[in-house]
Amino acid sequence: MDSIPPNLSKIECVPLDSSHIKDVYAVENACFTDPWSEEMFVQLLSNPLAVYTVAVYNGKAVGYAGLYHILSEGQIMNVAVTPEYRRQGIAEKMLKVLVDYAKENDIEVMTLEARKSNNAAISLYEKLGFEIVGERKGYYQHPSDDAVLMNLTV
Ligand SMILES: CC(C)(COP(=O)(O)OP(=O)(O)OC[C@H]1O[C@@H](n2cnc3c(N)ncnc32)[C@H](O)[C@@H]1OP(=O)(O)O)[C@@H](O)C(=O)NCCC(=O)NCCS
Numbered sequence: 001m002d003s004i005p006p007n008l009s010k011i012e013c014v015p016l017d018s019s020h021i022k023d024v025y026a027v028e029n030a031c032f033t034d035p036w037s038e039e040m041f042v043q044l045l046s047n048p049l050a051v052y053t054v055a056v057y058n059g060k061a062v063g064y065a066g067l068y069h070i071l072s073e074g075q076i077m078n079v080a081v082t083p084e085y086r087r088q089g090i091a092e093k094m095l096k097v098l099v100d101y102a103k104e105n106d107i108e109v110m111t112l113e114a115r116k117s118n119n120a121a122i123s124l125y126e127k128l129g130f131e132i133v134g135e136r137k138g139y140y141q142h143p144s145d146d147a148v149l150m151n152l153t154v
Helices: 017-032 036-046 090-104 119-127
Strands: 012-015 050-057 058-070 073-081 109-117 131-140 145-153
Touching: 012 058, 012 090, 012 119, 017 036, 017 050, 017 058, 017 073, 050 073, 050 090, 058 090, 090 109, 109 119, 109 131, 119 145
Parallel strands: 073 109
Antiparallel strands: 012 050, 050 058, 058 073, 109 145, 131 145
């Protein structure tokens, strides 16, 4: 394991490419009980709607975040940071890349769902200005949980 980064300036956010897939899939598996398959990440590379950024430290992807750009909406699909690198501003840095993309590309609203029990994620999104706009009962499995829907007007 590489040492924990001494500061955020050592983290570079770059567009997802094929060289990141193995690392991103490892992060996904470390973060979720119901992870995306490696193939799902490969398919992002040829999806014209997908806008993904990867946080790279010492040549290794330690986090990723992405949205689907559909007309004037940016649907945030994934945000994850490998456990050893959390609480250092990496997710915030990646989300700011997506918000900047949204501002520059005529997105009017960014949307997402999060587990109602996921205080870390909800706090993160609130820090970026997202607001809870609704709930979906029983939306998640493994374990079962409700979803909160959050929006950011860009
Ligand atoms: C949620 C997640 C992406 C946050 O990543 P991170 O890099 O640790 O987040 P950051 O360091 O950028 O934190 C930014 C802000 O988010 C909030 N936050 C992050 N982790 C938190 C935690 N464990 N508890 C409370 N607030 C938290 C805080 O407001 C924080 O700002 P602060 O450090 O000034 O208090 C990370 O915990 C993760 O990968 N979790 C598993 C995957 C997941 O749940 N993804 C979201 C799916 S909707």
